Amino acid sequence: MQVILALIVLLVLVTLLYMQHDRFGKNASGSRLALMQSKPNYKEGAFDNLEHTPALAEGTSYSKMLKEFFFAKKVRNIPKDLIPVEKNDLHHLPIDSNLYVWFGHSSYYIQLDGKKILVDPVFSKYATPVRVSVRAFDSEYNYQVEDLPEIDILFITHDHWDHLDYNTFMKLKDKVKHIVTGLGVGAHLEKWGYPAAQITELYWGDQAQIDGFEIHSTTARHFSGRTFKRNTTLWSSFVLKGSKQIFIGGDSGYGKHFKEIGNTYGPFDFAILENGQYNAMWKYIHMMPEEVVTAAQDLQARYLIPVHSAKFPLANHAWDEPLKRVTEAATAQHIAIITPKIGQIVSLEEYKLYPRWWEGLE
Numbered sequence: 001m002q003v004i005l006a007l008i009v010l011l012v013l014v015t016l017l018y019m020q021h022d023r024f025g026k027n028a029s030g031s032r033l034a035l036m037q038s039k040p041n042y043k044e045g046a047f048d049n050l051e052h053t054p055a056l057a058e059g060t061s062y063s064k065m066l067k068e069f070f071f072a073k074k075v076r077n078i079p080k081d082l083i084p085v086e087k088n089d090l091h092h093l094p095i096d097s098n099l100y101v102w103f104g105h106s107s108y109y110i111q112l113d114g115k116k117i118l119v120d121p122v123f124s125k126y127a128t129p130v131r132v133s134v135r136a137f138d139s140e141y142n143y144q145v146e147d148l149p150e151i152d153i154l155f156i157t158h159d160h161w162d163h164l165d166y167n168t169f170m171k172l173k174d175k176v177k178h179i180v181t182g183l184g185v186g187a188h189l190e191k192w193g194y195p196a197a198q199i200t201e202l203y204w205g206d207q208a209q210i211d212g213f214e215i216h217s218t219t220a221r222h223f224s225g226r227t228f229k230r231n232t233t234l235w236s237s238f239v240l241k242g243s244k245q246i247f248i249g250g251d252s253g254y255g256k257h258f259k260e261i262g263n264t265y266g267p268f269d270f271a272i273l274e275n276g277q278y279n280a281m282w283k284y285i286h287m288m289p290e291e292v293v294t295a296a297q298d299l300q301a302r303y304l305i306p307v308h309s310a311k312f313p314l315a316n317h318a319w320d321e322p323l324k325r326v327t328e329a330a331t332a333q334h335i336a337i338i339t340p341k342i343g344q345i346v347s348l349e350e351y352k353l354y355p356r357w358w359e360g361l362e
Helices: 002-016 030-037 060-072 165-171 185-191 258-267 291-297 323-334
Strands: 099-104 110-114 116-121 153-154 178-182 199-202 207-210 213-220 237-241 245-248 268-276 300-307 346-349
Touching: 030 165, 099 300, 178 185, 178 207, 185 199, 199 207, 213 258, 237 258, 245 258, 258 291, 268 291, 291 300, 291 323
Parallel strands: 116 153, 153 178, 178 199, 245 268, 268 300
Antiparallel strands: 099 110, 099 346, 110 116, 207 213, 213 237, 237 245
């Protein structure tokens, strides 16, 4: 018994020591914290969703969730085949071309009105702080920071590890001109060496003018956190208004906020929405594919672009199920959907039907 207790104490100490690493970021303090504390949904040291959002669905417990995650039989959640990727030279794309390039999961590049925009870049092999789990799928090519041109605006929707990656951001430091994110996230970035003048932190409903774009921070139904303490920073979606109007969805469960955003800021040319890593046990913080299509309708989006799949196994569903289900739902609802391969250049000026690249892969 004493040996077991000693091992437990040692494990706790090692964990606490490891969590001092810069990769975990930093909590807000000073004027940044004071601003957060002034917001109506910041209570007892944490933000809350505007709509009641349990972390787990009714009848579910954390023990049940962990049991399924670690011990339940996996249903093709990792592909046997390589994920197909188009390798393109992003450094020499015509600057006057409005386009979109997906890197897998929720990382993507937008070129709009002569500006280069990056969203939630994660180019590491793992989406957790412990480099032994949630490994990226094997693919034909892995895009890296070196493949990117200089970035005018970088959006961070929230600070989860699969959206805000320390190694990626350390390499990006000399390539990024400006960062837009939610309240509190700037503390992580400043800890990692980004100057405060380079960072714009927004609360839901705030607006900023950057590089000729009108940017609005909008609600999401999710949570945040890089340690055991949750919701110490704000999770957000964003409206990007230029010659095209784009909704940058981040992570979110389905809720009434989509219709409210659509009525306030819509219609949208493109809605980029999370689709994948869902489970009935956490249905309030991640949408089911059919809900993704409904959200696109609520937003009054002309085109739906689903992300949050094809890279990391964060839920026990088949790796290709999100793409199959969202495509079927969009077709049934007559919603135009854009599903390119990773790395494929998508023109934002003309719509075409993309082949279902996931079909036939194991």
